[in-house]
Amino acid sequence: MPLINMPEFSGRLLDEFAARGTARIDTPVIQPAAPFLDMAGEDLRRRIFLTESETGESLCLRPEFTIPVCLRHIESATGTPRRYGYLGEVFRQRREGDNEFYQAGIEDLGETNIASADARAVNDAVQILESLIPGRKLDITLGDQAVFEAVVKALGLPGGWQKRLIQSFGNNAHLAQLLMTLASPQTPSGLSPQLSELLAKDDAALIAHIDQTMQDTGYSTNASRSPREIAARLKEKQSLTQTRLDGSALALLTEFLSLEIPLSQAPAALAGFADAAGLALGAALVTFEARTAAMADLGVDLDKVTYRAAFGRPLDYYTGLVFEVSRDNAVLAGGGRFDRLMTLLGANEDIPAVGFSLWLDRIEQARAR
Amino acid sequence: MSIITIALPSKGRMKEDASAIFERAGLPIVAVGNERSYRGRIEGHDDIEIAFLSASEIAREIGAGTVDFGVTGEDLIREGLIDADAKMEIAARLGFGHADVVVAVPEIWLDVDTMADLGDVAADFRARHGRRLQIATKYWRLTQQHFSSQHGIQLYRIVESLGATEGAPAAGQADIIVDITSTGSTLKANHLKILSDGVILKSQACLVRARKSEHENDPRVKRIVEAVRSVF
Numbered sequence: 001m002p003l004i005n006m007p008e009f010s011g012r013l014l015d016e017f018a019a020r021g022t023a024r025i026d027t028p029v030i031q032p033a034a035p036f037l038d039m040a041g042e043d044l045r046r047r048i049f050l051t052e053s054e055t056g057e058s059l060c061l062r063p064e065f066t067i068p069v070c071l072r073h074i075e076s077a078t079g080t081p082r083r084y085g086y087l088g089e090v091f092r093q094r095r096e097g098d099n100e101f102y103q104a105g106i107e108d109l110g111e112t113n114i115a116s117a118d119a120r121a122v123n124d125a126v127q128i129l130e131s132l133i134p135g136r137k138l139d140i141t142l143g144d145q146a147v148f149e150a151v152v153k154a155l156g157l158p159g160g161w162q163k164r165l166i167q168s169f170g171n172n173a174h175l176a177q178l179l180m181t182l183a184s185p186q187t188p189s190g191l192s193p194q195l196s197e198l199l200a201k202d203d204a205a206l207i208a209h210i211d212q213t214m215q216d217t218g219y220s221t222n223a224s225r226s227p228r229e230i231a232a233r234l235k236e237k238q239s240l241t242q243t244r245l246d247g248s249a250l251a252l253l254t255e256f257l258s259l260e261i262p263l264s265q266a267p268a269a270l271a272g273f274a275d276a277a278g279l280a281l282g283a284a285l286v287t288f289e290a291r292t293a294a295m296a297d298l299g300v301d302l303d304k305v306t307y308r309a310a311f312g313r314p315l316d317y318y319t320g321l322v323f324e325v326s327r328d329n330a331v332l333a334g335g336g337r338f339d340r341l342m343t344l345l346g347a348n349e350d351i352p353a354v355g356f357s358l359w360l361d362r363i364e365q366a367r368a369r
Numbered sequence: 370m371s372i373i374t375i376a377l378p379s380k381g382r383m384k385e386d387a388s389a390i391f392e393r394a395g396l397p398i399v400a401v402g403n404e405r406s407y408r409g410r411i412e413g414h415d416d417i418e419i420a421f422l423s424a425s426e427i428a429r430e431i432g433a434g435t436v437d438f439g440v441t442g443e444d445l446i447r448e449g450l451i452d453a454d455a456k457m458e459i460a461a462r463l464g465f466g467h468a469d470v471v472v473a474v475p476e477i478w479l480d481v482d483t484m485a486d487l488g489d490v491a492a493d494f495r496a497r498h499g500r501r502l503q504i505a506t507k508y509w510r511l512t513q514q515h516f517s518s519q520h521g522i523q524l525y526r527i528v529e530s531l532g533a534t535e536g537a538p539a540a541g542q543a544d545i546i547v548d549i550t551s552t553g554s555t556l557k558a559n560h561l562k563i564l565s566d567g568v569i570l571k572s573q574a575c576l577v578r579a580r581k582s583e584h585e586n587d588p589r590v591k592r593i594v595e596a597v598r599s600v601f
Contacts, residue, residue, distance in 0.1 A: 038501055041523035042513055160489060167492045174521030181485075195479065213477050217560045222541025224498055225478065225490070233490070234480035314523065316492070344495075 006102065007360045009132055009367070010087060013104050016128050017085030022106055025084040027068035029091075033058035035067050035345060039317060047093045061091035066338070066355060067345065069107045074347050080110020087360075097361060105335070105357035109342070115287055117354050118321045118337060119294035125333040125356045126300060129325055133366050139326045140304060142263060143311030145169060145337075146320040147270065150284035151256050154274075155249050157182075160240045170312030170322075179253065182245040199238065206231045252277050259309035264302035267292050291321065317341040321354065328369075330362045372418050373589055376430055376439040379407060379421035383574060386465040387440040394596040416589065425449060431579045432456050438579070438593065444470050444549060444572035448508050459575045460594045464601065466574035468549040470511055472567035475538050475545070476560045484520040484566050487545070491524045494544075505530040505543035508569075512547045515569045535559040 014024065033050055037058075049061040062068055065086045073082065087104035106124055111117035122142070129138055145166075152165050161182065168174040191199065198206045210227035214220035245253070261269055267289045274281045296302055312322055313336065322336035335356025342351035377391075377398075378384045388398050391411070398419055401408040409419035420436060427441040428449035434456075440463065447453050474481050481487055487502075494502040502525045506512050509527055516522040528543045535555050537543040547569065550556055556563065576597050584590045 037526060038495075041517070042509075042525060042527050043517050043523060045509070045527070046513070163492055164485075164489065167488075168521055171521055177521075210477060210479065217477065219475060219477060219539050219560060222539060223475075223477075224541075224544050229497065230478060230480055237480050237486065237489075314521075316524065 007364050009363075010102070010104075010360075012132070013087060013128070013358075013360075014085070016131070017087075017104075017106060020083075020085075020106070020124055022083040022085035025069055025072060025086050026088060027062065027065065027072055027086070029062050029089070030059055031062050031068055033060040035071065036060060036063060039067060039341070039344065040315060049091050049093070049099075062089075063092050064090055065103060065105060065357060066107060066341070070109070070342055070345050070347075070353070073109055074342070074345060080351055081108070081112070082110060083108045102360035103357045104360060105333075105355060107353065107355035109353045110351050111354070112352060114320065114337070114352060114354075115290035116294045117352070118291045119298055119300070121321070121335055121354045121356050122295060122305075122323055123298040123300050125323070125325055125335060125358070128358065129332055129363070132363055133327070133332075136327060136366070138304075138332070139306070140323065141306050141308055141311055141326075142321070142323045143170075143308055144284070144288055144320055145312050145318050145322065146284040147281065147288055148256075148309065148312065150281040151253065151279065154277075154279035154281060155245070155253065157245065158236075158239055158243055160236050161243055167316065168314060170310075170318075171314040172310060174314075175257070175310075179245075179250065182243070183247075183250050184244075199234065203231055203235075206234070252279075257310040259307070261307055262303050263292060263295070263305035263307045266307035287320065317344055323356070327366050330366065331359060332363050332366060333358045371583070372416055373438070373587075373593070374418045374420055374436040375411075375593070376420045376422045376427045376436040376441075377409075378424045378427070378440060383424060383440070383466055384421070386574065387463070390440075390463055390597060390600055393600045396593070396596055414589075417593070427577075431577055434579045434581055436579065437581065437584070437590070439577045440574060441577065442466055442468065442572050443575050444468060444508070444511070444570055446575070446577060447570060448510050451510075456580055458578045458580060460578045461576040461597045461601065463574040463576060463597075466572075468551045468572050469568050470508055470547065470549050470570040470572060471556075471563045472515070472569065473535075473546050473548065473550075473556050473561040473563050476562045478562075482565055484516075484522070484564055487564065488520060488522045491522055494524070501526040502545070503528050503543040504545055504547055505534050505537035506547035507531055507534070508547050511569050515547075535561060 036044055036048065048063045051059050053059055069084050069086060084107045089100050090103045091100050093099055108117050108121060126140060148169050149166050152162050164178055168178055198209055207227045210230055214223055214227065256273060259269065270285055270288065274285065292302065317338045317340040318336050319339040320337035324331050325333040333356050337354040339352045342353055377387045391398050397412045398409050399412050400406050401410060407421040409421065411417045422430065424441045425445050427439040428445045430436045431439045432450040446457060450456055481490060491502040504512060504525055505528045507530055512527060516525060530537055534546050534548040536559060537546055538561065539559060
């Protein structure tokens with residue numbers, strides 16, 4: 001495909017990918033829109049180029065590669081582990097920069113050694129960028145969704161609150177708002193006397209009441225949420241409103257979220273934090289340490305990587321590592337672990353996955369400077 | 370001298386109410402040609418032209434700057450224009466066409482009273498039902514702003530609904546709705562309730578001015594605004 005607007009280092013990139021044992025993959029430019037909107041949320045709608053097929057199916061121009069690559073992998077039913085390398089155009093409505101630009105990257109699907117696959121993804125991204133932009137300082141930031149989840153779980157909050165906090169990881173404004181709610185006492189919303197009475201009784205009575213009301217109002221035929229689900233959450237909600245995080249737990253969570261240190265110090269700092277706080281972070285900490293060691297083995301300079309505890313992406317398929325490489329505040333590479341994505345997209349079995357993508361237009365600018 | 374164009378709703382209550390306001394403001398509107406014509410002017414002001422347009426097109430024309438003023442609902446302006454405040458100024462709120470854009474859920478969702486509750490339900494929805502929470506609405510932009518920017522809720526899908534939106538949950542087309550309501554009686558009749566923090570916008574008909582640089586030193590622009598404001 002002799003596209004003349006391809007970045008001049010494209011050939012070099014493809015050689016890099018091949019040398020790293022990846023199989024080249026290409027995907028159609030026109031994609032069904034639903035998977036992107038389902039995974040990334042409705043906010044994406046404004047930023048993609050949507051169209052409709054004659055039959056009314058929503059289609060879009062490929063806004064990124066991860067989902068198409070994963071879908072293609074599922075379709076072609078090739079076994080795992082498999083590492084794919086891609087390079088091609090993506091299309092997004094952007095405030096700054098062109099609406100069509102090139103991305104390239106590697107998706108590593110099915111490697112069960114999480115720590116070493118993570119380390120390899122970071123190392124690949126950093127090494128490739130260092131060879132494309134030699135001698136310039138790159139800012140590497142690393143976060144870990146699993147460590148945050150472990151801290152939240154260890155604090156012993158009710159399940160509903162854990163979910164709220166985990167859901168908002170990476171969205172710092174929303175997280176701060178949740179912490180404020182947790183710190184202050186709340187008055188439970190007013191329930192009708194009839195409902196309070198039902199709540200006090202056994203679940204069966206409450207469920208029967210909801211079921212009866214649904215039938216009376218003609219809502220039950222198409223009801224998405226069942227009487228049982230509504231009753232269960234109503235009970236959970238009563239306990240959530242009454243939950244308050246005591247001062248010391250809140251201070252711990254805030255202290256954790258403010259951690260920003262060189263990765264070389266992070267395993268010890270996290271272990272120290274867990275000990276001092278009396279929190280058992282278990283497997284999350286073990287993986288974090290193993291990944292850090294694996295990165296060091298591959299030759300990544302851990303002093304040049306910043307671990308930021310609050311760094312994450314508020315999307316529910318990210319499960320562990322997240323990282324970004326930038327220069328002069330422009331993100332040149334972003335990646336992470338998304339172990340939940342493959343099954344969400346229709347894979348029959350759990351497939352661990354980690355990957356990264358490179359923003360070739362920004363790399364081109366950084367090279368020119 | 371250039372012509373000032375005012376876009377007014379082309380039919381129904383909105384047209385009558387808007388014309389009445391201009392009449393009371395001392396700017397009586399007369400149709401050009403016959404009664405059914407979509408052009409008009411203001412008596413005694415040959416340099417002001419009236420264009421009768423559909424209410425949603427008025428928002429678009431204001432955004433494009435092809436008309437100077439328009440009378441339309443704030444909901445249509447905010448839904449129709451990106452960066453609405455940079456493109457237009459609300460010169461006067463006209464006291465008719467009241468309608469709130471609200472988030473409404475099935476009454477029987479006894480556990481959902483607030484956007485935070487809805488956030489919890491949305492977060493779990495796919496795990497429980499194999500799909501995202503679906504919202505029926507014609508207000509894509511307002512819904513996104515309210516859910517994502519203000520309440521950090523990302524995990525939902527919008528199902529476009531061009532009418533009878535209140536029926537969508539019972540018909541199984543969507544789980545909840547974002548729609549306009551004036552008295553709330555249609556919501557009630559369809560067993561829906563408004564969330565306590567679910568009022569996205571309290572809308573009414575407005576006199577809207579397109580932000581154009583040539584307005585700055587135009588005394589006619591100031592006069593029109595003052596005349597309409599003097600009614601209230």
